[in-house]
Amino acid sequence: MRNTPLATLTGVVAPLLRANIDTDAIAPSRVKMGVDASDLSGLLFREWRFDADGAERPDFVLNRPERRGSVFMVALDNFGCGSSRETAPWAIRDFGIRCVVAPSFGSIFSANCYRNGVAPVVLARDQVEQLGAAAERDPELRLTLDLPAQTLTASNGFAASFTVDPGLKRMLVEGLDNIGLTLTRRPEIEAFRRADRIARPWVYDAAPATRTA
Helix, strand or coil: CCCCCCCEEEEEEEEECCCCCEHHHHCCCCCCCCCCCCCCHHHCCHHHHECCCCCECCCCHHHCHHHCCCCEEEECCCECECCCCCHHHHHHHHHCCCEEEECCECHHHHHHHHHCCCEEEECCHHHHHHHHHHHHHCCCCEEEEECCCCEEEECCCCEEECCCCHHHHHHHHHCCCHHHHHHCCHHHHHHHHHHHHHHCHHHHHCCCCCCCC
């Protein structure tokens, strides 16, 4: 896990105003077959960003000079639909995008985002369209995420609030994955084990089974 805490974020926005962008477009399986956690920034939208010879497509949003440093992406409905591949949020995070704003997300993709340090922020479609249109018009637009306050604001005066499960928010703010979140309750886990050892000593004291010929 390479998650870093995400509480607040300000920066450039990449508008990709398409619906039903699936995980195979985000992280094409034809390009990446393994599941190692090395830098996957080059995999992100590989077949949209590059042609068959590996040359950049200059019209794709992330290839434009003013968008290369994007830390936000704005998309339309059902972003991250399709398969459950975890390489999709890995590629987004490794490129430097830490927040995707859309009216809705694929459910498994959304869960994987929280586990891997990317905030999937849901806003009403009209708010997303307003924000995306403003970003398309003005490459200098800056968006700010305040995750503890659950707000998004932009340099043009746009402002919106959103909801997020407290446990999932904690994972992002503290840079935790599922295991890390579980280990925050280590004192309770150890207290249970001590009490359980007293209540069921035979579970802990039983001699290991021996194999007979």
